[in-house]
Amino acid sequence: MTSPSENPAIDPLLSTERGRLPGEIIFAFLGLVLSLVLGYQAWTISGFSGLSTAGIFPMLATGTMVISALFVVMGNVRNNPEYQDNWLTMFFADVLAPRIIVFAVLMTAYLFALQPLGFVISSFLFLFAGMAFLYRRRYLMLLALSAAAIAVVYLLFRYVFVVILPRGIFL
Amino acid sequence: MDALSYFFMAWLDPRLLMLTAIGTFAGIYVGAIPGLSVTMAASILISFTFTWDTNSALALIAGVFLGGVYGGSRTAILLNIPGAPSAVATALDGYPLAQRGEAGKAIGLGTVMSVIGGFVGIIALAFAAPVISSFALMFAPRDYLLIAIIGILLVGSLASSSLAKGIFAAALGVVIGLVGMDPMTAQARFTFGNFNLMGGISYVAAMIGFFGVAEVLYQMRTIDAASVKQKIGRMLPEWSLIRKYIPLSLRSSAIGVTIGALPGTGGDIASLMAYDQAKRTVKNPSRPFGKGAYEGLVAPESANNAAVGGAYIPMLTLGIPGDAVTAIIIGALYIHGLRPGPLLMVETPHLFWFVVGSLTLANIFLLIFGLGGIRLFAKMVELPKGIILPLIVVLAVVGTFAVQNSITDVYWMLAFGIVGYFLKVYGFPVAPIILGIILGPLMDLSYRRAMISVRDDPGRFLLEFITNPLSLVLTLFFLLIVISQTPIWKRLWQFRAKSA
Numbered sequence A: 001m002t003s004p005s006e007n008p009a010i011d012p013l014l015s016t017e018r019g020r021l022p023g024e025i026i027f028a029f030l031g032l033v034l035s036l037v038l039g040y041q042a043w044t045i046s047g048f049s050g051l052s053t054a055g056i057f058p059m060l061a062t063g064t065m066v067i068s069a070l071f072v073v074m075g076n077v078r079n080n081p082e083y084q085d086n087w088l089t090m091f092f093a094d095v096l097a098p099r100i101i102v103f104a105v106l107m108t109a110y111l112f113a114l115q116p117l118g119f120v121i122s123s124f125l126f127l128f129a130g131m132a133f134l135y136r137r138r139y140l141m142l143l144a145l146s147a148a149a150i151a152v153v154y155l156l157f158r159y160v161f162v163v164i165l166p167r168g169i170f171l
Numbered sequence B: 001m002d003a004l005s006y007f008f009m010a011w012l013d014p015r016l017l018m019l020t021a022i023g024t025f026a027g028i029y030v031g032a033i034p035g036l037s038v039t040m041a042a043s044i045l046i047s048f049t050f051t052w053d054t055n056s057a058l059a060l061i062a063g064v065f066l067g068g069v070y071g072g073s074r075t076a077i078l079l080n081i082p083g084a085p086s087a088v089a090t091a092l093d094g095y096p097l098a099q100r101g102e103a104g105k106a107i108g109l110g111t112v113m114s115v116i117g118g119f120v121g122i123i124a125l126a127f128a129a130p131v132i133s134s135f136a137l138m139f140a141p142r143d144y145l146l147i148a149i150i151g152i153l154l155v156g157s158l159a160s161s162s163l164a165k166g167i168f169a170a171a172l173g174v175v176i177g178l179v180g181m182d183p184m185t186a187q188a189r190f191t192f193g194n195f196n197l198m199g200g201i202s203y204v205a206a207m208i209g210f211f212g213v214a215e216v217l218y219q220m221r222t223i224d225a226a227s228v229k230q231k232i233g234r235m236l237p238e239w240s241l242i243r244k245y246i247p248l249s250l251r252s253s254a255i256g257v258t259i260g261a262l263p264g265t266g267g268d269i270a271s272l273m274a275y276d277q278a279k280r281t282v283k284n285p286s287r288p289f290g291k292g293a294y295e296g297l298v299a300p301e302s303a304n305n306a307a308v309g310g311a312y313i314p315m316l317t318l319g320i321p322g323d324a325v326t327a328i329i330i331g332a333l334y335i336h337g338l339r340p341g342p343l344l345m346v347e348t349p350h351l352f353w354f355v356v357g358s359l360t361l362a363n364i365f366l367l368i369f370g371l372g373g374i375r376l377f378a379k380m381v382e383l384p385k386g387i388i389l390p391l392i393v394v395l396a397v398v399g400t401f402a403v404q405n406s407i408t409d410v411y412w413m414l415a416f417g418i419v420g421y422f423l424k425v426y427g428f429p430v431a432p433i434i435l436g437i438i439l440g441p442l443m444d445l446s447y448r449r450a451m452i453s454v455r456d457d458p459g460r461f462l463l464e465f466i467t468n469p470l471s472l473v474l475t476l477f478f479l480l481i482v483i484s485q486t487p488i489w490k491r492l493w494q495f496r497a498k499s500a
Helices: A024-046 A056-078 A087-095 A098-117 A119-135 A139-160 B002-007 B014-032 B038-051 B054-079 B085-099 B103-137 B141-158 B163-178 B203-220 B239-261 B267-281 B294-317 B324-335 B342-347 B349-372 B374-380 B385-404 B407-425 B431-453 B458-467 B469-484 B487-499
Strands: none
Touching: A024 A056, A024 B163, A056 B163, A056 B431, A098 A119, A098 B203, A098 B385, A098 B407, A119 A139, A119 B385, A139 B385, B002 B349, B014 B054, B014 B349, B054 B085, B054 B103, B054 B294, B054 B324, B054 B349, B085 B103, B085 B267, B085 B294, B085 B431, B103 B239, B103 B294, B103 B349, B141 B431, B141 B458, B141 B469, B163 B431, B203 B385, B203 B407, B203 B431, B239 B267, B239 B294, B267 B294, B267 B431, B294 B324, B294 B342, B294 B349, B342 B349, B385 B407, B431 B458, B458 B469, B469 B487
């Protein structure tokens, strides 16, 4: 097994020096745009009307964001790309692989199904779909495992920890 | 003599003994479930005690708090998902240790060091409470501000790959923490006119999103290469290993107690500061820090449990919460008719000694359950990634929803999870975001109170940082951290090394 820490391409968080990843400049630039938008929002709170107003600390925080985001963008521009092919092809092959997109869509569908279907049914469907998509074998076992896991989670949280769980049309 | 009898009350009463054991066990396992924080474990379990007598409630609370802080480290080591903010630093070296097949040893060593830290914290609570509480009472708003900035700076320095990314993450966290209505003027901040944002963004949703969901998505990248399966080897750490790290554990525990005793700070900052201190002072670690150094595990694990004893000091003597869990406990004490504060120790000293005794007992249970349940717990993570990752998502949903029964929080969790995934891929650390969310509102209030106290005079504001002895010490500490992040510091060390 190759641990992420041994492979900088897999785990850039632990690597100290690496090339630019596909989409990294765009992400850093989006961070800068977000900082500017939030900075403007902070200014609209109370402007520069005093040193102890509600907007002064938000302005300090967003100002810090803008400056650090500029450094990040500049660092990325200076850095050489780690990939050889077209960046978009590499982006969807490495950073946002189809598997990640499908699982993120499954998660989103699950969360939006929580209210209409309720916790039990939506969680069971998500668990089975998620496990079947990722594990891709022994489907009957996965079906039983999903049902058992939901039963344990529901009973534990609903009756032992008395947590209220989303209730839909059935459960 | 009276103090001694109250100290042993929970030890000799079978009911109280059982409640302390249940509290510790539940704290460990709820705290260890990915996405369920010790804050949530405490708030849910403590809610059962409102109809109980005070002693029963205090016994359970002591167990939940100590167990929950410790339990958070389990998932930090095995899944790289801290179960509590106090376990963020544990993941830095605990997870690489698990990846090297030393998960059992890491948990075993972490357990023993947590227990040592716990005892140091309890001893400090018992003997130094009056001294530390009078010290903490002298703190002015500017001192709170300095402590919070120091905490943020320390986390920024932990993001070793890029300081700019660490600072960006921390500032983003501060902004997230400031969303909602300003508590001083009721002005809306960063709400974009949306009424749902007036109450702010749930900290739990952010924590579970950034640490839980983002990690699930990140794991997808290596799902074929490896499973989450960690090899659990020897559970009991060798005596030689424990003996070797006792001095570091005691040093880290001292940091934990001191930081834990400062109002507004808790196990999260204590463990990060202890980790940073170990990183700076240990000359020859077993492995480089961040790659599975035992020192990187011993320091935060000792400190965060030592901080529990420390957090009780301002809570019981001043009525000020040390962190989120002690804030919940203070609420529970009020419901039980108690008034935490300076008069508590004068009017009801027996209660103080009962708390000290319960914490000591809970610490012993921690050792038993911690070392006894490693294999059982490890079985949970021996499941293939394809099975465990969807399960983590379901638990993350339950954990987020349960705090406020809010579906909006669950959507926030997803959004933070997706953003957190990209942040992780592109090398932005997520721990400073969480610290920024916690400390942002505290920094904002402290800054404004300090500024109001000098009538918006910037000259006087700055002058007070150097004219007040306590503020001066903190300012010097702050400057030391800033300088240590610059090339000047590196050159100074190189010069010193050459001279030697």
